[in-house]
Amino acid sequence: MTTPPSDLHSAWARWLLSALADSGLRDVIISPGSRSTPLALAAAECPRVRCLPVVDERVAAFVALGQARITGLPSMLLCTSGTAGAHYLPALIEASQAFLPVLVVTADRPWEAYDCASPQTIDQTDLFGRAVRHRAELGLPDASPEALAAVGRIAARCLSLTRSPTPGPVHLNARFRKPLEPVEVAAPEPWSAELSRRVTLGAPRAFTPECIPSSEGVAALTDSLAHASRPLFVCGPTLTWGSTAHEALFALAAAVGAPVVAESSSGYRHVGSTGAATVCPGVELAARSASWRERHRPDLVVSWSLPPTSPALTAWITHPAVERWVVAPHGWPDPAGDARAVLWGDPEAVAHAVRLALGARAVAAEPSWSRSLRSADAQAWSAVRAETFGEALDELTVAQSLLDALPSGACLVAGNSMPVRDLEMASPWRSLRVLHQRGGSGIDGLIAGALGARTKLGAAEPVAVLLGDVSAAHDLGGLSAAQELEGALVVLLVQNGGGRIFAELPLGKTSPPGSERAAAFGRFFLTPQGIRWAEASGAFGHRYARVETPSALAAALDEALATDGVTVIEAVVAPEDAGARRQRVRARVERGLAE
Structure with a gap:
């Protein structure tokens, strides 16, 4: 007996996207794949959501975090079946630790494909473990009234649980059998009227509690x-x-x-x-x-x-x-x-x-x-001013120059390790949005996070990310994803020859110069990258500037902040200078306090 053609899978996916939009979803970040075809098309056709294509799922997830840090609202991540969703995990750990809302929708294969060497099939039911606040199964498309009703309920519940009672990531797994593409049918199908009624009725509203202090x-x-x-x-x-x-x-x-x-x-x-x-x-x-x-x-x-x-x-x-x-x-x-x-x-x-x-x-x-x-x-700022803006660049001058250049209302993404510490020694009082990846305190996904923030701000509000060369190497995929932007996105990369925060630790301070331990320290801890950033930036169509003096940095920042799209500025500093300069600042403060 031949099963008549049906487009239930497409309608099922459209109903899910409609229900999520009813519940407040406004942004969908789509990574390409086959099994997610019904959902990707439904998102693209939904007029109430904005879709952003990002090939790399790891990058996509950090983009979602950047959006959430600006709006406080969940974005939806969509990917295909198999290992694709696993690339979301680093960002979802950050979201969990930082209490950031995000909805992850992973397309999946049907039950019969499980545990039998079927390609691109893994157990996705608990893919993210304790990193998510809640996980749900949407199940295979089903024309029964009960199943159609459940779609709206599951959508509303999943999106609301990203924000309350404890904000964080939520995972929704959605299975599909082939065909995955839309199917032309000659007449309304038996379930069409019930589904139309459900879509018109909309998803149930979820009123989350307000946290009132004791x-x-x-x-x-x-x-x-x-x-x-x-x-x-x-x-x-x-x-x-x-x-x-x-x-x-x-x-x-x-x-x-x-x-x-x-x-x-x-x-x-x-x-x-x-x-x-x-x-x-x-x-x-x-x-x-x-x-x-x-x-x-x-x-x-x-x-x-x-x-x-x-x-x-x-x-x-x-x-x-x-x-x-x-x-x-x-x-x-x-x-x-x-x-x-x-x-x-x-x-x-x-x-x-x-x-x-x-x-x-x-x-x-x-x-x-x-x-x-x-x-x-006052003593502290006097000491900092005395040690910055010399003839050559240094980390503190880079941080202060960026803050001096940013207009009021701009967004600054502070990288972990040394950049956020350098910003502590900089002192403007103009109004800025400062974002910091403090949940898990990782150095990855910083460019992608800045891209997410860029997509949720007006074109007149520039975004800048201050990060080290190792952090930038971690997120080359963020540069790849940053295309066709409205407004400026400045990637200010401090080139100091590797992870200099390790030089502040006991191992870095006690490794005798020229010793085997010093060689191991440089190779396995500092890890200088040697990336040619001019070529890396150009490969993705981005502007690039290499600067070595405060005046050149100031000019590059002024131009980058006034220009739409991405500008990568590589600020070259002496690798060994930062630690010594910070010690001099601290010594000046000590002397001033003693007077």
Whole structure:
């Protein structure tokens, strides 16, 4: 008996995309493949989603993370069956650790193809393990009313679970038998009316709960702040970018007399106006002095979002005599394990609630406390200025030059390892969006993440990524994917001959020059790449500039930021200079603090 031709698989895929769009999906990143044909065509034909083709699944996943960091919304990743989906895993681990929403849809082969040496077939049911918040099976296309109803329910549930109760990645596995291409049929099929009714009705709406800070926790934190004589706010990396959170935090800081030490990737540093708050990020350099830390020990610390990147700040604020609170929307961000309390909630909501609870209540903060930290902050920036903008480029000058060149409202993606540390020694106060891959703190996918951010911002808002040469080598695929962009995307690559952060570690400092250990250190840790970046950039049709002086870098940045598309700028610095320069900065700060 011959089965009549049916286009159920195409209609099934269109219904899934429609239901996801009903639930708020707006971006789909498609990596090509055969088994995902029905879904790829459905996405391309859905007027409510924007589709972006990215060949490499690993790159595609980091693009989705960059989009989520800007919007706070999930993008959908779509790939074919087999090992294709496995390439998403590094980015999904980052998304899980960073609480970023993303929906992964993997096309799959039917059950009968499993475990029998069928090509491009693996067990995809638990492909991502604990990296995902939820996994679901869509099943094979099925014309029964119950199955058609389930499509809308599964779509709505999967997309909502990317955002609540704990944001992160969700995996939906979708099976298809051949034919995969659309099938022409002469008349409506038996299931057509029911499916049309379902599409018209739409997917069920999911109303996610709002995270309201505990009133008991707010009252307790308010009381501690009112009684603190040396309160301090420390702002570590923020996982997604928000435009107004700093206003509430600064208002609270000013009311309780708490100086604010905000890292570059916190979202509380490059904000333009700080109101009446004392914001002194340069104190991180002073905190490298053990004697200064002892003389300026706070009695209450409120850590906002993630813990600070700086070991010096961590040593300063984690002390038995310090009452430390952690305010964060998710997780338990207290690696030191000595926080007195963790108050879950959106930092902006917590700051508003505490300020409201404080009212006109008197506070015990000593005015001299803020003055002493302002003085240390000034000493720090004086030391940094004395060690930057010489005749040749250095890492600190590269970071400062980039911040000087970026206009207000621009987006800066800070690479891990040395670039984010270099940014800590740079000091503009104009408003910038600063994104940082802090979930798993990896160095991969940085260009792709910047590309994702670029696709969600207006053409007038330039995007720049500051990264090292090893990070850039990790993400050559990101350059491949960055095509036909509206707006500027500047890849500022610090060429210092390998992973120089290893030179800051004991192994790098104790390997005798010329020894076998030093040779092994260079070969297996520094790993200089030797990539010809002019040719690599040109292969993907991107502009390229190699610069060796501050003036040449400034000119290249000005041109790149004003030009649509990708510009790769290779800033060449002396490989051994960074460590020595940072030591000189610290010595200057020590001398200034001692005067």
